[in-house]
Amino acid sequence: MSVYFAFARSAFLTQLAYRNEVWANMIGKLVQVFARVAIWVAIYGGSASIAGVSLEQMVTYALLGGAVTGAIRYESIVSGIGQALRTGDVAVWLLKPASFPLYVLATELGRAAFRFVILVVPTVAVVAAVYGMLPPASPFHGVMFVAFGLLAYTIIALLSALFGLVAFWLLTSFSLEWMMQAILNLLSGQLIPFWFFPAPLAVIAAHLPFAWIVYYPSAVWLGRLDVTATLAYFGLGLGWAALLAGGVALLWRKASTRIVVQGG
Amino acid sequence: MLRTLRILPRLALMYLRSQMEYRGAFWIDRIAQIITYASSFAVIWILADRFGTIAGWNWSELALLFSFHLLGYSLGACMSFTQMRQLEEAVRLGTLDTLLTKPVSPWAYMVFSGLNPGYTGHALLGIGMMGWALSIVAVPWSIGWVAYFAGALISAAMVTGATLTMIGATALIWTRSNHLYSLFFGFWELSRYPINIFPTAIQATMLSLVPLGFMAAVPVAVLLGKPVPILGDWAGPAALLAGPFFVALAMRQWRYALNRYQGAGG
Numbered sequence: 197m198s199v200y201f202a203f204a205r206s207a208f209l210t211q212l213a214y215r216n217e218v219w220a221n222m223i224g225k226l227v228q229v230f231a232r233v234a235i236w237v238a239i240y241g242g243s244a245s246i247a248g249v250s251l252e253q254m255v256t257y258a259l260l261g262g263a264v265t266g267a268i269r270y271e272s273i274v275s276g277i278g279q280a281l282r283t284g285d286v287a288v289w290l291l292k293p294a295s296f297p298l299y300v301l302a303t304e305l306g307r308a309a310f311r312f313v314i315l316v317v318p319t320v321a322v323v324a325a326v327y328g329m330l331p332p333a334s335p336f337h338g339v340m341f342v343a344f345g346l347l348a349y350t351i352i353a354l355l356s357a358l359f360g361l362v363a364f365w366l367l368t369s370f371s372l373e374w375m376m377q378a379i380l381n382l383l384s385g386q387l388i389p390f391w392f393f394p395a396p397l398a399v400i401a402a403h404l405p406f407a408w409i410v411y412y413p414s415a416v417w418l419g420r421l422d423v424t425a426t427l428a429y430f431g432l433g434l435g436w437a438a439l440l441a442g443g444v445a446l447l448w449r450k451a452s453t454r455i456v457v458q459g460g
Numbered sequence: 461m462l463r464t465l466r467i468l469p470r471l472a473l474m475y476l477r478s479q480m481e482y483r484g485a486f487w488i489d490r491i492a493q494i495i496t497y498a499s500s501f502a503v504i505w506i507l508a509d510r511f512g513t514i515a516g517w518n519w520s521e522l523a524l525l526f527s528f529h530l531l532g533y534s535l536g537a538c539m540s541f542t543q544m545r546q547l548e549e550a551v552r553l554g555t556l557d558t559l560l561t562k563p564v565s566p567w568a569y570m571v572f573s574g575l576n577p578g579y580t581g582h583a584l585l586g587i588g589m590m591g592w593a594l595s596i597v598a599v600p601w602s603i604g605w606v607a608y609f610a611g612a613l614i615s616a617a618m619v620t621g622a623t624l625t626m627i628g629a630t631a632l633i634w635t636r637s638n639h640l641y642s643l644f645f646g647f648w649e650l651s652r653y654p655i656n657i658f659p660t661a662i663q664a665t666m667l668s669l670v671p672l673g674f675m676a677a678v679p680v681a682v683l684l685g686k687p688v689p690i691l692g693d694w695a696g697p698a699a700l701l702a703g704p705f706f707v708a709l710a711m712r713q714w715r716y717a718l719n720r721y722q723g724a725g726g
Contacts, residue, residue, distance in 0.1 A: 217639035224646035231650045231658060238515045238657035239507060246511070368485045371492035378492075378499040387503045392510050 199294055200302035207306030211314075218314060225266060225319045232258045232387075233327050247391060253418050254389075256330040259320050260341075260414040261386050264348040266319075267312040268304065270356040270380070271373045276300045277360030278369020281455075290452060297361070297448050301353050308349065333419020340426050344413040347433050352409045354440035361444065364451035385411030391420075405436040464564050471573040479577050490581035497585050500652075501526050515657040521684055522654075523593035529652040529676035531586035532613055534579035536620025543574040544628025548638050551631050552724045567625075567714060597684070605683070611700050612679035618703030619674045622710035629710075632717035635724045644670070651675045656689050663689055674702035 211218070233255050240251045277300055280286040289296040320329075332338035359376050363369040380386055383406040390398040390411055401407060412433065416426055480486060504526060508519035517525065547570070550556040559566045599605070627644055631637035647670045655663055655677035666673035667690055679699040681688045688695035 214636075214639070216634075216636065220639040220643045224643040227643075227646045227662065228649060230662065231653075234658045234662070235514070235653060239511050241515070366485070366488065368482075368489065371485075371489045374489070374492035374496045378496040381496070381499040382502055388506055393506060394509070 200298055203299055203302040204306030204309070207303040208310045211307055211310040221311075222315055222319065225262075225315050226322060229259065229262055229266075229319050229323045230326075232261070233323055237327075249389075249391060252328060252330055255327050256418060257389055257414045259324055259327075259329055260417055261410050262320065263312075263316055264345060264352060264409060264413065265380065265384070265386055266316045268308040268349060268352055270352055270359075270376050272307070273300055273304050273353065273356035274360040274363070274369050274373045274376060276304070277357070278363040278372070281363055281367070281369070286455060290455070295448070297357050297444055300360070301357055304356075305349065305353060330418065332417050336423060337416055337419050337426070340430065341413055341417045343430060344408070344416050344433070347430070347437060348409050348413050350437050351405055351433065351440065354437060354444055355405065355409075357444045358440060358447060361447040361451050364447075364454065379406055380409070383407070384409040385414070389415070403432075405433075405440065408433040408436060464568065467564065468568060468572040471569065472575040475573055475575060476577050486577075489578065490584075493578075493581040494585045497530060497582065501589070515654045516686065517654050520593055520596045521680075523589060524597050524684070525654065525676050525680045526652055527586050527590035527593055528613065528616070528680050530582055531590060532616030532675050533620050533648075534582035534586060535613075535617035536622075537582075537624060538576045538579040539571055539617075540621040540624040540628070542576050542578070543570045544624055545638060545641065546570075546574070547628045548631040548636060551635050551721075554723060556632075556721075557723065566718065599683075600685075608696075608700070609683060612683070615700050615703030616675045616679060618707045619671055622703075622706035623671065625710045626706075626713050629714050629717040632721040644672075647672045648675075651677060653677070654681065654686075656681075656687070660689070667691065671702060671706055674699055678702075 236254045236258055237251065240246060240254065244250060277286075277297075280289065280296070280300075286296060289299070332341055356376065359372045360369060362372055366372065383401050383404055385401070385407060386409070390402050390407070393401060402411070412421075412429055415421055421429060501523070504514075504522050505519065507514060508522055512518070514522065547556070550559070556566070559569060562569060623644065624641075627640045628637055630640065647666060650658065650662065651666065651672035655666060655673050658666070663673070667678070678688055678691065678695050682696045682699055691698050
């Protein structure tokens with residue numbers, strides 16, 4: 197395990213080397229967060245509450261929404277696997293006493309930890325200072341938000357790895373990155389919470405694993421789920437995570453037996 | 461000059477052939493892009509369906525805005541984005557130097573030898589959605605309106621290409637430029653919404669330093685007779701002139717950066 201921690205740590209430290217990049221990313225992130233909040237302010241257009249959701253709650257949701265997806269780059273996991281396949285590096289990994297998917301996940305989680313501290317927390321703090329942000333609904337919801345947040349990182353990382361491994365069959369990871377973006381746009385709750393979705397779509401979306409990436413952590417913070425529901429959905433999320441982990445393990449085993457390094 | 465012009469379509473054709481070698485993968489990629497843009501638009505549709513209008517824009521007007529943005533972007537980006545993103549690597553590895561010794565403009569060689577057919581998906585979705593939006597939006601059809609529409613679309617493509625080129629060209633001086641693209645795409649995501657929903661500071665930035673307001677929000681507001689903040693009555697001519705202005709600026713900056721280019725060192 198300490199090997200993977202070392203990979204993550206080195207990825208974290210590598211990020212420190214590119215300071216200009218940090219500044220550009222920080223300004224980009226700040227603009228994006230400001231804009232997402234501005235869109236909700238424009239939509240509310242003066243009315244204090246829509247469908248039982250106040251503007252303050254919606255602004256808080258928009259700010260929290262970026263906490264996970266703002267830090268992790270699913271595309272580096274998908275394209276990391278795709279690139280290793282294209283260049284043939286993946287063959288070298290089979291010789292090493294470490295798992296390739298776990299290596300890719302560990303390095304991206306290391307980078308995500310860096311972005312969380314350096315990009316996400318400051319930008320959310322700045323926008324929260326301008327527009328205001330609600331505290332967690334209760335101490336219980338606050339604690340569970342952290343648990344849901346960690347689960348969110350696990351699920352998005354596993355999903356990205358799953359998408360990346362499909363490249364072994366498609367031999368291109370480009371379309372997989374885009375498909376993952378499509379899913380996150382619509383089904384993670386990143387841009388719109390499910391309570392504004394048309395009814396049947398909302399129920400379906402709330403039970404797919406993508407919902408645990410953005411929707412549930414933010415909904416729990418806001419106290420939209422009571423204690424029982426919070427725990428039940430946490431359990432369900434763990435179930436999805438276990439299923440995805442099983443899927444990644446299975447796909448990697450199948451993939452590693454059929455690797456054909458191209459053009460060698 | 462004529463010889464140079466004759467070689468450019470050939471360069472473009474060569475790249476097209478190389479891209480079409482894996483025809484299945486090419487079209488799978490295009491379909492994935494169409495689905496992703498459709499999902500972004502579905503988000504706007506859900507909002508418009510739930511709330512009626514966003515900052516005074518109804519659903520079909522937002523569809524026109526989105527499609528104009530997509531089409532203008534694909535026209536400008538196929539001439540600039542992937543080519544300019546590679547410039548950083550070309551500077552770092554020194555492969556740009558071999559380009560400088562060719563008897564053809566380095567810019568023209570780079571752009572045409574990498575003219576990206578990958579934007580076909582964007583264009584197909586953009587044209588389809590635009591046709592549909594134009595059939596339901598209340599449009600004051602006239603020759604003048606159509607001419608303005610076409611001019612504004614070309615101008616939007618020019619603004620996109622010029623901005624992406626200016627970002628790429630900074631690699632010639634600083635050796636790194638790709639981090640600035642994340643800044644570009646931060647603003648790019650905003651530029652498919654009506655500009656009046658943003659705070660004044662962001663509006664002002666999008667009309668000057670990062671001129672992506674001219675990609676769609678300003679010209680489409682003019683076409684639909686909606687007010688444009690900051691620019692007011694000047695919005696109409698500004699949307700048409702933004703393209704040529706930023707292209708001229710990008711050309712100057714490209715020449716300046718190329719003159720300053722000294723390689724990545726080592």
